[in-house]
Structures are given as structure tokens and as C-alpha cells.
Amino acid sequence: MNFSGYMLQKSIRPFLICGDSFDVLRKFPSNCIDMVITSPPYWGKREYDNGGIGLEETSESFINNLLLVIYEIKRVLKQDGSFWLNIGDTYKNKSLVGIPWRIALKMIDEQGWILRNEIIWNKIKGGMDNSNDKLGNVHEPLFHFVKNSKYYYDTDAIRSKPQKTIIKNGAVVSATGVSGVRYKRQIELSTALSSIEKQNAIKALNDILCEVKEGTICDFRMIIRGQQRTTHSDSIKVSGRAKELKEKGFYFLKYHPNGSKPRDVWDILPEDSQNRCSHFAPFPEDLCKIPILATCPKDGIVLDPFVGTGTSLAVAYLFGRKSIGIDISEDYINNAYQRFYEPSLFEAVNV
Numbered sequence: 069m070n071f072s073g074y075m076l077q078k079s080i081r082p083f084l085i086c087g088d089s090f091d092v093l094r095k096f097p098s099n100c101i102d103m104v105i106t107s108p109p110y111w112g113k114r115e116y117d118n119g120g121i122g123l124e125e126t127s128e129s130f131i132n133n134l135l136l137v138i139y140e141i142k143r144v145l146k147q148d149g150s151f152w153l154n155i156g157d158t159y160k161n162k163s164l165v166g167i168p169w170r171i172a173l174k175m176i177d178e179q180g181w182i183l184r185n186e187i188i189w190n191k192i193k194g195g196m197d198n199s200n201d202k203l204g205n206v207h208e209p210l211f212h213f214v215k216n217s218k219y220y221y222d223t224d225a226i227r228s229k230p231q232k233t234i235i236k237n238g239a240v241v242s243a244t245g246v247s248g249v250r251y252k253r254q255i256e257l258s259t260a261l262s263s264i265e266k267q268n269a270i271k272a273l274n275d276i277l278c279e280v281k282e283g284t285i286c287d288f289r290m291i292i293r294g295q296q297r298t299t300h301s302d303s304i305k306v307s308g309r310a311k312e313l314k315e316k317g318f319y320f321l322k323y324h325p326n327g328s329k330p331r332d333v334w335d336i337l338p339e340d341s342q343n344r345c346s347h348f349a350p351f352p353e354d355l356c357k358i359p360i361l362a363t364c365p366k367d368g369i370v371l372d373p374f375v376g377t378g379t380s381l382a383v384a385y386l387f388g389r390k391s392i393g394i395d396i397s398e399d400y401i402n403n404a405y406q407r408f409y410e411p412s413l414f415e416a417v418n419v
């Protein structure tokens with residue numbers, strides 16, 4: 069079976085291809101993949117069989133080889149597609165090489181990618197580190213790149229569960245119990261607000277409490293001049309909120325009724341269930357969930373060109389998306405295959 073054969077199939081079971089990802093991708097049509105998520109081998113840390121990327125003598129040739137594959141990724145990605153790249157750093161002569169950012173900057177400068185986020189994956193527990201002159205490392209970056217400034221992104225699919233307003237002593241209060249009584253008192257007793265500003269603040273507070281009652285927002289915070297500590301700049305030139313405080317004496321932070329958006333630091337334990345003995349760096353499923361839900365449409369297709377144990381495809385399958393995985397190692401492809409198909413049916417394509 070080839071790419072078009074798989075696309076014609078109704079089944080969403082992942083399609084696995086054994087081969088060098090550069091060679092395999094060169095045979096794919098342009099603009100056919102909705103999102104790519106991958107973790108290539110890290111330079112100088114290769115523990116895999118069958119050669120491939122990561123064994124280069126110098127970091128420069130490693131980066132150049134990877135950029136060749138990334139160039140093909142950009143070609144096969146649809147115009148509104150996303151590319152999520154997880155790659156860790158390496159020490160050389162006692163110094164961090166800066167591999168992730170060297171790659172990211174070359175992607176931006178030489179290939180025209182747009183970098184939307186750098187997510188810090190906090191692995192919570194690190195590997196063994198016996199050095200006595202530096203801190204232990206527990207994080208890796210996950211970059212979110214896009215091809216164009218307009219791209220597919222479903223924020224609602226990744227929001228946390230919205231909190232509900234509650235009834236307290238017969239009155240509707242916000243999800244975290246904000247009734248407005250304290251804010252009212254702070255406004256009335258304020259020495260930093262003029263009397264007209266106080267009137268306006270009380271009216272705005274009553275309006276927002278109505279919004280809570282009606283369910284158009286589930287929660288809010290009020291920032292009143294001279295009362296709450298702010299986290300933004302005090303300069304009205306750089307902060308719209310500082311300007312509001314100066315001009316009106318207050319502003320609101322409204323919580324989205326559909327729940328809040330994830331932030332860019334993710335606490336996720338490394339995977340240790342998927343064949344840890346035969347593969348050394350499988351993705352944890354949670355690392356793939358937000359990227360797939362947010363940037364692959366329901367009828368879209370996910371690609372992982374360094375698929376290893378097939379975790380990214382397993383998450384795509386779980387969320388009902390088609391997916392394609394490529395790996396140079398027949399053993400890993402075989403392993404991944406057994407996750408989705410009966411072992412006796414093994415017929416992964418060898419390119």
C-alpha cells in the first residue's frame with residue numbers, strides 16, 4: 069500500500085512505513101498532511117539500531133541532516149498545517165550545545181517556518197546525574213511551528229473543563245466564590261478613586277455580576293487602582309491594563325466560559341510502559357494529546373517521521389484521526405505494528 073492507497077481506506081488504523089524518513093517523504097505528494105509531531109534521535113545520544121540520524125561526527129552535520137528531513141516535512145504539510153518538534157540538548161566539552169534552538173533558528177531563518185510556541189516539557193523526574201558542578205536536567209522543549217500565519221487551531225478542543233457558577237446563601241457567585249461584596253467594599257473605601265470613578269466601578273461590577281448570573285462568563289477578578297497587586301508593567305505605553313487603571317481606576321480579568329487555555333509549561337512524567345526495554349525514548353501519550361486535538365482536524369491526518377514505538381499514532385487513533393508513521397528500524401516498526409494490528413497480520417511496508 070502507498071500513501072494514496074491509505075488515504076482511500078475508510079479505516080483510521082495507523083499506516084506504518086519502514087525506511088529512512090527523508091527517502092520515504094520524498095515520495096509523498098505535497099500539501100497532504102495536516103499535522104506532524106515527532107521526536108528525532110538526539111545528537112550523540114543514539115541508542116537505536118539500524119543507523120539513521122543522530123550518529124554524525126559533528127553537531128553541524130546532525131543539524132543539517134535533520135533540516136533536510138524538516139524541509140520535506142514542510143513540503144508535505146498542508147498550507148494550514150502544524151509541526152510539533154520535540155528535541156533535547158546535548159553536552160559537548162562541558163557545554164550545552166544548544167541543539168534545539170540552533171535547529172529552530174535555522175528553520176525560521178532558512179526555511180521560513182513560523183514558531184508559535186516553545187513548550188517546556190517538565191519531565192518531573194530526571195535521569196541519573198552524578199555531576200557535582202551543575203543542576204540536574206528535567207526539561208525538554210517542544211516547538212510548535214506553522215507554515216503560514218493563518219493555520220488550523222481548535223482552542224476549544226484543548227480548554228480545561230469550565231468551572232460552573234455556584235449558589236451561595238441563595239445568591240449566584242462565580243466559580244471560585246466571588247460575590248462582589250469585597251470588591252464593592254474596596255471601591256467604597258478607596259482613597260485612590262474619585263467619586264465619579266467609584267460610581268463607574270460599582271456600575272461595571274454590577275454589570276459583570278449579571279454576566280456571571282447569566283452564564284456568559286464563569287468567573288472574574290477585579291483590579292482596582294491602589295488595591296490589587298498587578299503583574300503587568302506600570303507603563304501605559306506598554307500595557308493596555310496599566311492604561312485602563314490610570315484612566316478608569318479599574319479593569320476586569322474575565323475567565324472564558326468554555327474553560328481556560330493550557331499554558332506553555334507541561335508537567336508530564338516520561339513514558340515507562342511502552343517497551344522501555346527495547347526503545348529508549350518513547351513519547352508519553354499526554355505529550356501528543358494537546359498538539360493533535362488543537363492542530364489536526366477531526367478528518368485530518370497525523371504524521372510522525374521518527375515514529376519509534378508509535379505513541380503519537382496511538383493518540384491519533386484514540387482521537388479518531390488517520391496517521392502515518394515512519395521509522396528506519398524494522399524492529400521498532402514491528403513493535404509499533406503490534407500495537408494496532410494482530411501480530412500475524414504484519415505487513416508493514418518496507419521502502
Ligand SMILES: C[S@@+](CC[C@H](N)C(=O)[O-])C[C@H]1O[C@@H](n2cnc3c(N)ncnc32)[C@H](O)[C@@H]1O
Nearest residue numbers: 088089109120121350351374376377379395396
Ligand atoms: C527518539 S526516537 C522516537 C520515539 C517515539 N517518539 C516514540 O514515542 O517511541 C527516534 C526514532 O527515530 C528513528 N530514526 C533514526 N533515524 C531515522 C531515519 N533517518 N529515518 C527514520 N527513522 C529514523 C529511530 O529508529 C528511533 O526509533
